[in-house]
Structures are given as C-alpha cells and as structure tokens.
Amino acid sequence: MALYASNLKAGDTYTECLIEDLSRTQIVMYAGASGDYNPLHTDEKFTREVAGYPSVFAHGMLTMGMTGRMLTNYVGDGRLTKYGVRFTSQVWPGDTLNSTATVIDVSDSVVNLKVVTTNQDGAVVLSGYAAARVE
Amino acid sequence: MAADKFPIEGSHIMMFARSIADDNQIYYDADYAEKTNLSRVIAPPTFVQSSAQFDPNYVLRPRMGEAWFGSGKEATSIKKKELSVASGGLHAEQHFEYHRHIGPGDILTAEVKPGKTWEREGKRSGKLVFNETITEYRDQNGELAITARGVGVRTERPVDQ
Numbered sequence: 001m002a003l004y005a006s007n008l009k010a011g012d013t014y015t016e017c018l019i020e021d022l023s024r025t026q027i028v029m030y031a032g033a034s035g036d037y038n039p040l041h042t043d044e045k046f047t048r049e050v051a052g053y054p055s056v057f058a059h060g061m062l063t064m065g066m067t068g069r070m071l072t073n074y075v076g077d078g079r080l081t082k083y084g085v086r087f088t089s090q091v092w093p094g095d096t097l098n099s100t101a102t103v104i105d106v107s108d109s110v111v112n113l114k115v116v117t118t119n120q121d122g123a124v125v126l127s128g129y130a131a132a133r134v135e
Numbered sequence: 136m137a138a139d140k141f142p143i144e145g146s147h148i149m150m151f152a153r154s155i156a157d158d159n160q161i162y163y164d165a166d167y168a169e170k171t172n173l174s175r176v177i178a179p180p181t182f183v184q185s186s187a188q189f190d191p192n193y194v195l196r197p198r199m200g201e202a203w204f205g206s207g208k209e210a211t212s213i214k215k216k217e218l219s220v221a222s223g224g225l226h227a228e229q230h231f232e233y234h235r236h237i238g239p240g241d242i243l244t245a246e247v248k249p250g251k252t253w254e255r256e257g258k259r260s261g262k263l264v265f266n267e268t269i270t271e272y273r274d275q276n277g278e279l280a281i282t283a284r285g286v287g288v289r290t291e292r293p294v295d296q
Contacts, residue, residue: 035195068179072179081232083230087229
C-alpha cells in the first residue's frame with residue numbers, strides 16, 4: 001500500500017519491532033544469503049580468541065536489512081528512492097531491536113524520513129534516512 | 136563488490152528475505168506479485184549487497200585450496216599479521232539510491248569505483264581509517280538500477296564494549 005501525501009505531516013512516526021532475542025542462527029542465515037562469511041559474525045571461537053570481541057555480532061547489513069523491512073512496510077513495496085544509514089553500535093545475539101521512521105517533510109510526490117533503530121537498552125545501533133515516492 | 140554478471144534469481148531473493156526476517160509475499164510469491172501494481176517479485180532494498188556471491192575476488196568467502204582466517208582446529212589458520220587484511224574491517228555506513236527496482240530475470244553488473252579515504256581518532260578503538268567505495272549496479276540494458284556507497288572502517292584495536 002502506498003502512502004498518500006495528503007495523509008502525512010512532519011513529525012508523523014511509524015515504529016516496528018525488528019527482532020526479539022536475535023539468534024545466532026539468524027546471523028548465520030544472513031551470512032549464507034548475503035555471501036558475507038566474515039567469521040566475526042558466525043565463528044565464536046575466532047571472534048573471542050583472535051578478534052578480541054566477547055561474542056560474534058550481527059552484520060551491520062543485517063540490521064540495515066531488517067530496518068528496511070520496517071520502511072517498506074510503512075511506505076509500500078517498490079517505493080523507496082533513497083535509503084542510507086550509519087552503523088553506530090554493534091548488534092549482539094540476544095538483542096531486541098526496534099526501529100522508527102519519522103517524517104521530516106513531504107511534498108506532492110516524495111516523503112523524506114529519518115530512520116533510527118535502537119536496542120533493548122535504548123542505545124542507537126543504526127541511524128539514517130530514507131526517501132520514498134508517495135501518491 | 137565487483138561483478139561482471141550478477142543474475143537476480145527468485146530463490147536467492149527468497150533466502151535473502153528470510154535472512155532479514157522479512158516474510159513479505161512480494162519477495163517470493165509470483166502469483167501474489169502479479170496482482171500488485173509491481174506485477175512481479177522484486178528484491179528487498181538491501182539485496183544487492185549479496186552481489187558478494189558473484190564477486191570472484193570477494194575476500195570474505197573461503198576459497199578452495201587457500202587458508203581461511205576463521206577457526207578450524209585452531210582459532211585461526213593464518214598468521215595474525217595477515218588478519219587485518221583478510222578480515223576487511225567493520226562496516227561504518229551504507230547508502231543506496233534506487234533508480235529502478237530489480238527482480239528475477241534481471242542481470243546486473245556491479246562496477247566499483249574508489250571514493251574518499253580519511254582518518255580520525257576513535258574514543259573506543261584507537262585510530263580509525265575510513266574507506267569509501269561507490270558501486271554502480273547496471274541492468275542488462277546498461278541502465279543504472281542502483282547506486283551504492285559504502286564506508287568501511289579499520290580500527291587500531293577491537294571496539295571497547
């Protein structure tokens with residue numbers, strides 16, 4: 001379903017829970033599908049003993065992908081024209097993520113959104129923007 | 136990720152959508168998709184990241200006959216000084232511009248162009264070296280479909296938790 005410019009105003013928000021209790025298996029699925037087999041994401045032994053992190057952690061692109069689901073659920077399929085993010089904090093197995101899109105401005109044809117994804121402690125793990133075509 | 140030929144396939148899109156916990160029918164059900172105004176299955180917004188699968192020189196995929204830096208009998212099978220090169224650092228930013236949406240049957244090329252490089256001192260991980268790349272995904276007609284800009288960062292030491 002597309003969004004209608006006439007129904008939107010600056011400050012409107014849309015929120016979704018992206019994932020509860022992120023599993024290592026979900027991270028493995030992302031490695032397999034994306035082709036990013038960096039052991040930092042799937043190999044606990046390497047990550048603890050060689051890389052020096054407390055455990056494996058999610059690909060930034062997994063968080064961006066799940067955040068993209070929130071966006072397409074909000075703006076509709078095939079509507080995005082821009083989507084960009086910064087990865088501001090790592091995402092770990094067991095994390096629960098929520099993501100919010102906030103309308104910055106809207107014209108007759110395009111809505112500009114601010115995008116923020118936070119973990120269960122309220123820490124921002126991803127921040128960015130998106131633009132989408134509206135009716 | 137550079138790729139001379141990145142064929143977009145339905146089953147790959149389905150697997151990718153599952154991997155980002157997205158069960159939207161538009162990513163796997165051609166009968167459903169036909170009834171929408173898109174008329175066909177499309178790929179999720181971040182799908183082109185999986186062009187890594189079609190980059191013959193992608194460093195984060197094990198290669199037959201070559202040592203892999205992940206664990207086997209030991210925690211890593213290569214020397215520590217080679218690790219920073221092999222592991223490719225962390226992902227700092229990613230940006231996409233969609234010129235058109237892609238779906239099964241499209242055959243893309245991915246051309247990588249170098250971007251800026253810069254450094255700064257990080258509070259939690261020592262010196263940070265940022266490196267930008269721009270990837271242009273073109274379709275089978277040579278038309279630009281998606282422009283991607285990625286920023287990677289190499290840290291002096293693991294990020295403090």
